[in-house]
Amino acid sequence: MSYFKTAMLMAAMTALFMGLGYLLGGVGGAVIALIIAAAMNVYTWWNSDKMVLRMHNAQPLEPGDRMGIYAMTADLARNAGLPEPKVYLIDTPQPNAFATGRNPSNAAVAVTTGLIRSLSREELAGVIAHELAHIRNHDTAIMTVTATFAGAISMLANFALFFGGSRERLGLFGTILMMIAAPFAAALVQMAISRTREYAADKAGAEICGHPLWLASALEKIASGASRIDNAAAERNPATAHMFIINPLHAHKHDSLFATHPATENRIAALRDMVGQVDQSRPAPSKPLSKTSIPKAGKRSRPGPWS
Template sequence: MGYIKTTILMAAMTALFMGVGYLLGGAGGALIALIVAAAMNLFAWWGSAGMVLRMHNARPVPRRDPSGLSDMVADLSQRAGLPMPQVYIIEQAQPNAFATGRGPSDAAVAVTTGLMQQLSREELAGVIAHELAHIRNRDTLIMTITATFAGAITMLANFGMFFGGRREGVGIIGSIAMMLLAPMAAGLVQMAISRTREYAADKAGAEICGHPLWLASALARIQAGASRIDNHAAEANPATAHMFIINPLHAHARDSLFATHPATENRIAELRKLAAAMPGRASARPAPPPPSRAQGKGGPWG
C-alpha cells in the first residue's frame, strides 16, 4: 500500500511540475519539466533522505553512545519488528524529531539536543516509537518525496515570477498562478498527507512503546518548546516542516486545511482515549527526567 501511495504522489507532483513548466515555456517547457521531474523522482527515491539530514546538520550517533539513545532505538526497533535504523542528533535547542529514508531497511531517526535535554526517558521512548511507526508504515519515503518536490515547485514558481510566462496569452495570470497556486497545491498535498499520517503514527507508536501517555506527555512538552524556540534550519527549509513530530514553524492551534500537523491538543486527546482503552495504562505517568549518563540495558518501557 505504501508503494501505491508513493506512485500516486509522484504522478501528482510530476503533473504539477509539468503544469508550471508549461506556463513558463509552453509545450517545450512542459517537456523540459518532465525530464527534470523524472530526474528528481530518481533523486528523491535514492538521495533525498541524506539531503534532508544535511539540511538540518544532523550527525550520526555511534552504536554505543554514552547517552543510551542508540540502545533505546535498538530496543524499540525490536519491539516494532524493524531493523535498527541509523540514529542522528541535531544540535538544536528546539525539542523535535523526525524520521526519513526509503523504507525500513535504510531508515534514519533524527532527534534534536533539545529533545534529549527536555524530555524524560519515558517521553523520549514515546517519541522514538512514533518515528519508528512512520518507518514501519513507510511514511518516511512519502514525506521525503513531498519535501523534495514541494521545494522544487516553489523554486520553479519563483523563477516564473522573475521571468514571466512564455506561453502566449498567459501573461500576468500565469505568473500569479506560478507564484501562488502551484506552491499552494504542493503544500496542500504535503499537509493533507502529514495530518493523516501523524494520527496513525501516534496510535502505532503508543502501541510500540506500550504507554500512550508517554507520547501524550512528550507532545505537550515538545509543543511548549517549539512555540518559544526558533528552529532556524527548519525556517530556512520549510518544505521539511511536515516531517517533524511537531511543526517546527509554530503551527496554528486548529486542524485547519493549511496546517502541516494536527492540533497537538487533538493528538493528546486521542492518545488519552487509547490509554483508557488499554488495561493498566490509563494511570501511567512518565517518570522524572533521567540522569545524563547511560540508563543501562533495560527496555525504556520498564
C-alpha cells in the same frame, strides 16, 4: 483511509505538476517537466537522509551510549518489526525529533538534546516509537517526494514568464496568476499530506510502545517547548519543518490549511481515545533520564546503566 487520502493528495500533486508543464509548453512541456521531476526525485530520494542530517548538524550515536538512546531505539525497532535504524543527536535546546531515510533499511532517527532533557524515559520511548512508525509506513520517502514536487512546481512557475506558450494560452495576467497560485496549491497539498501522515504515525507509534499516554504526554511537553525555544537550523531550512514530530517553526494552533502539522490538542485527544485499545503489557522503563548524562553532540561516551 489514511493511505487513501495520501494517495489522492499525491495524485493531486502529480496532476498539478503535469498541468503546469502543459501550460508552459504543451504536451512536450509536460513530458519534459515530468522527466526533470523524476530525475530530481531519484537524486533526492537516494540522498535525503544525508542532506537533512547535514542541514541540522546531527551527530551519530554509537551502541552503548550512556544515555541509552541507541539501545531504546533498537528495542522499539524490534517491537515494530524493523531493522535497527541509525541514531543521531542534534545539539539544540528545542525539544523535537524526526526520522529520515529512503526505506526502513536505510533509515535514521534524530533526537535533540532539548528533547532528552525535557522528557521522561517513557515519554522519550513514545516519541521514538512515533518516528519508527514513520519509517515503517514509508512516510520519510513520501514526504521527500512531495517536497521535491513542490520545489519543482515552484521552479516551473517562476519560468512561466519566459515561455511564450503559457502567455499565449493564459495571457500575461493569467501567467502571473499561475506563478502565484501553482506554488501555493503545491504547498497546500504538501501540508495536507504531512498532517495525514502525522495522525497515522501517532496511532502506530502508540501501538509500537504499547502506551498511548506516553506519546500524548510527550507531545504536550514538546509543543510547549517548541513554541518558546527557537531551532536555528530549522529556521535556516524551513523546508524540513514537516519532518519533525512538532513544527519547529512555532506551529499554528489550529488544524488550518496552512499548518504543517495537526493541532497538538487533536493529536493528544486521539491518543487518549486509544487507551485500552492497544496491548499495554510492555513494561515501563525502570529509570528516568539523567540530565547530567547528556553529552555534547558528536562526543562518544562510555556505556551507562541503560545499556
